[in-house]
Amino acid sequence: MESKVSNSGNNGSPRIENATVTINNVDLKLLRVFKCVVEAGGLTSASNELNIGLAAISKQLSDLEIRLGMTLCSRGREGFELTEYGITVYQATLELFVSLNAFRDRLHNSRNDILGDFSISVVDNTLSDVNSPVTKAVQRFHLRAPKVNIRLQTAHLDEIERGINEGRFNCAIAPNYSQNDDFDYYPLYNETSCLYCGSDHSLYLLNANEITIEKLKQEKIINHTYVTHRKGNPLFAFKESPIQAVQVEAVAMLILTGQFIGYLPRHFAEQYVRSGALRQLGPSELQIETPFCLIMKKGRKVNQIIKLFMESLGCPGAP
Known part of the structure; x- marks a missing residue:
């Protein structure tokens, strides 16, 4: 959930003390709209996803606030922000x-x-990987x-893990860089990453026998914080790279x-290698294999x- 807590207080719709809240079909519809707005980060993005106008979404949010007797969010020129009540209602809605x-x-x-x-989430930039079973599955x-x-939604790993914990995603297909005790992992396939330089780099035109490991270690290397994980190639000081x-x-x-030189998934880089924009560097021993898994919240039924x-x-782990 990317929305911030509003600093403008909880003014607006009056809060009804000790009121008994009952839920009917209209309330469920309003709550679904509210949930979509929160997860989209605002009314404009939600309007595109719901295919309804901004005025209609704003009206439904107002109806929900009146129904619950509390202000859920601010949505003016300063942007969309949840109030403390809004955060509580969003979590309860999930x-x-x-x-x-x-x-x-x-x-x-x-x-x-x-x-x-x-609801499935897949880590971004994996469509070109022939090893990925997602499309056929x-x-x-x-x-x-x-x-x-x-x-089906693509996202980066942090958003995927957050979405699984919050219940927005039933499961995800993503790389497993390190075991997180909050999740269950079911292995699927490996992604291969290789070392590359661009066509303007000083290494690009050298013969393969001139590009030694020692020479590579002297170059400025990108710390790709996911791929160069703890199982990455120990020859390079990734953590020291600015x-x-x-x-x-x-x-x-x-x-x-x-x-700079850096690691990219081989399936992603191939199009740039074919066009001459990138060149793969070093022997196959420099490649990094990253396991991809089906990920679910631990203990989920x-x-x-x-x-x-x-x-x-x-x-392989399907019950």
Whole structure:
């Protein structure tokens, strides 16, 4: 959740003390709109996702505030910010929809009809990897459960882990750089990363036998904070490098300046190598293998939808 807590206080809709809140279908609709606005980071982004106008979204947020008797957010020229009440309502909304989905799953499973919502997150810049099973898995999953509402989102690793913990994602497919005790990991495949330089770099035109390990160690190397994890190549002092980047595209931009060398996923870099913009450096011993896994919140119950998706992935740990 990227929205900030509002510093403007909780003025606006009056807070109703000791009121009993009941939930009906209209309230669920309003809560879904509120949830979408929070996760989109504001009304404009939510408007595109919900395909309704800004005025309509603002009206529904106001209706919800009146219904609950509290101000949930500020949404003026200074941007969108949640109040303390808004944070509480958002967290309660996540819990409510998790419970509703569990209720619906139980009813649907009793009639052998697979229905429900399924939210998957995939780390960005993996589409070009032929080893990734995601596209085929979603295809198989949809053919077997066409009535399930699928929401597929790409994100960077921090957002993926946060989304799983908050219940916004049922599961994710992402690299496993280090075991996090909050999650269960199911191995899927490995991603290979290689060392590259740009066409303007001094190493680009050298013969392969001139590019020694010692020469590479003297170059300015990018600390790609995910790929150059603790299992990365020990020849380079990544942590001492003042040049850092997180996303794959950011690393590629830095390499293309011709000032630095750095690691990129081989499948991502191939298009730039073919065009002559990048050159792979060093022997195969410098490559880094990163395991990709299906990730879920530890202890999460594997319902029929998740089980079917794991089967579609060919996941070795599928129950």
